[in-house]
Amino acid sequence: xxxxxxxxxxxxxxxxxxxxxxxxxxxxxxxxxxxxxxxxxxxxxxxxxxxxxxxxxxxxxxxxxxxxxxxxxxxxxxxxxxxxxxxxxxxxxxxxxxxxxxxxxxxxxxxxxxxxxxxxxxxxxxxxxxxxxxxxxx
Amino acid sequence: xxxxxxxxxxxxxxxxxxxxxxxxxxxxxxxxxxxxxxxxxxxxxxxxxxxxxxxxxxxxxxxxxxxxxxxxxxxxxxxxxxxxxxxxxxxxxxxxxxxxxxxxxxxxxxxxxxxxxxxxxxxxxxxxxxxxxxxxxxxxxxxxxxxxxxxxxxxxxxxxxxxxxxxxxxxxxxxxxxxxxxxxxxxxxxxxxxxxxxxxxxxxxxxxxxxxxxxxxxxxxxxxxxxxxxxxxxx
Numbered sequence: 001x002x003x004x005x006x007x008x009x010x011x012x013x014x015x016x017x018x019x020x021x022x023x024x025x026x027x028x029x030x031x032x033x034x035x036x037x038x039x040x041x042x043x044x045x046x047x048x049x050x051x052x053x054x055x056x057x058x059x060x061x062x063x064x065x066x067x068x069x070x071x072x073x074x075x076x077x078x079x080x081x082x083x084x085x086x087x088x089x090x091x092x093x094x095x096x097x098x099x100x101x102x103x104x105x106x107x108x109x110x111x112x113x114x115x116x117x118x119x120x121x122x123x124x125x126x127x128x129x130x131x132x133x134x135x136x137x138x
Numbered sequence: 139x140x141x142x143x144x145x146x147x148x149x150x151x152x153x154x155x156x157x158x159x160x161x162x163x164x165x166x167x168x169x170x171x172x173x174x175x176x177x178x179x180x181x182x183x184x185x186x187x188x189x190x191x192x193x194x195x196x197x198x199x200x201x202x203x204x205x206x207x208x209x210x211x212x213x214x215x216x217x218x219x220x221x222x223x224x225x226x227x228x229x230x231x232x233x234x235x236x237x238x239x240x241x242x243x244x245x246x247x248x249x250x251x252x253x254x255x256x257x258x259x260x261x262x263x264x265x266x267x268x269x270x271x272x273x274x275x276x277x278x279x280x281x282x283x284x285x286x287x288x289x290x291x292x293x294x295x296x297x298x299x300x301x302x303x304x305x306x307x308x309x310x311x312x313x314x315x316x317x318x319x320x321x322x323x324x325x326x327x328x329x330x331x332x333x334x335x336x337x338x339x340x341x342x343x344x345x346x347x348x349x350x351x352x353x354x355x356x357x358x359x360x361x362x363x364x365x366x367x368x369x370x371x372x373x
Contacts, residue, residue, distance in 0.1 A: 060157055060158070077158065077162060077165075077175055078171075078177050078179065080161075081158060082181050085154070098157065101159065103156075
């Protein structure tokens with residue numbers, strides 16, 4: 001797993017390792033992020049969903065609205081449920097009893113741990129990048 | 139919107155359709171959302187982890203479906219080959235399509251191989267028939283005028299379908315389709331096998347129409363693979 005920063009839309013996201021082994025020492029691999037790194041194009045929406053659920057259970061529409069608010073980019077219904085299905089099967093979230101036809105989801109303990117690990121890695125990565133930028137001689 | 143939902147596999151719909159519809163009722167989908175739903179449906183069909191606990195789709199089905207394209211290409215090339223004359227009359231030279239026909243047959247054989255390997259050991263007749271079909275198909279494709287070979291191939295495919303149905307790999311409707319598709323072509327070939335070899339040439343157009351259902355085998359086997367195999371029990 002390697003983390004890369006995406007400057008677009010003011011977000012920093014986790015993506016699968018695309019680089020060489022030489023890049024790995026910058027951020028240590030964590031087993032806590034294992035469930036996300038293999039999600040391909042669903043890695044970013046999955047992270048957004050986990051962050052959205054970090055302050056409590058939400059149903060599909062509330063997640064969509066929240067993700068758009070926190071990331072600045074909308075998430076389509078097909079992508080939302082593709083990501084929900086994946087992280088649910090990985091045990092990072094769980095479905096609650098439906099309220100009318102809407103079914104809320106919440107983070108599991110594994111999901112909380114995975115999200116913490118993911119965000120700490122991103123934070124460490126961002127700090128490394130910022131400190132290098134500030135120490136750069138022009 | 140319900141039409142778009144039906145693009146998703148049944149197992150997915152069983153699990154998510156109700157809340158998905160609720161979501162769309164709260165936020166009517168834009169064109170971009172509809173495209174995203176189509177993309178999500180394709181993804182749900184391709185990803186085993188989204189298919190529910192019961193089946194694992196075999197993506198090789200796409201190759202078998204591509205074989206159908208090659209088969210159509212071969213038919214078009216053969217139907218538009220140069221006209222030749224001999225003592226039995228005129229005919230179209232179809233050798234140009236044989237390569238495509240062979241490739242199509244190889245792709246179908248590979249698809250059948252995927253099925254045969256999933257058949258239980260007890261389904262010995264179906265397994266033996268499978269190996270016969272896997273070999274007979276490509277051989278028949280390079281000499282399609284040898285009718286007994288064609289009959290052997292088609293009957294073998296029917297027996298694979300029966301075995302796959304009995305092993306609950308394929309549903310009854312798919313088995314029925316694979317059995318019914320080659321019935322008329324196999325019967326026609328069986329009759330032609332006892333007639334002079336140039337009979338097919340004399341009745342070329344009608345015979346080709348009767349043989350056309352054989353092409354449905356590529357579609358049926360391809361879709362059967364994409365539908366998936368029963369997921370092995372966890373150890």
